[in-house]
Amino acid sequence: MITPECVRRLAAYNAWQNRQLDAAMGKLDHxxxxxDRGAFWGSILGTANHLLWGDATWMARFGVGAAPERPLADSAALFPTHPAWSAERFRLDGRITLWAEELRAVDLVGRLRWYSGAAGREIEKPVGEIVLHMFNHQTHHRGQIHAMLGAAGVTAPVSDLFLMPEDG
Structure with missing residues (x-):
């Protein structure tokens, strides 16, 4: 379903997109x-926090780093300011990139089992499918942030994968 090469490309895309969103968010005051712009997680910062929370949670499930201490319901309040969010986003994107660089095909087979707070039960799914889900979740919420930035009067960044610079 998914290869280590694909994961590396998606990790590079994730980092590129987050750098662009960070710069665009920096054009707005706190x-x-x-x-509250009507998105599921409310604000631009709330949605960015939830996305960071989700990435950290998935990486912990993949055995890379600790999961956030806050529950899902509080994920929008993970970091109170853009600079705090930005610093942690940079660190987490580095962790995702390093993890992707070390992946082997065998790491993407088998099944992952975890307790899902969102579903309220244990879930077990193919690892490759869940890795793909993490990147899909990122794209979904970045799309919301993209729309909210535009509504706030900030030119939203380019998000087309085929326009990503070769060096990410």
Missing amino acids: AALLV
């Missing part, structure tokens, strides 16, 4: 980042 209050504008906290305005």
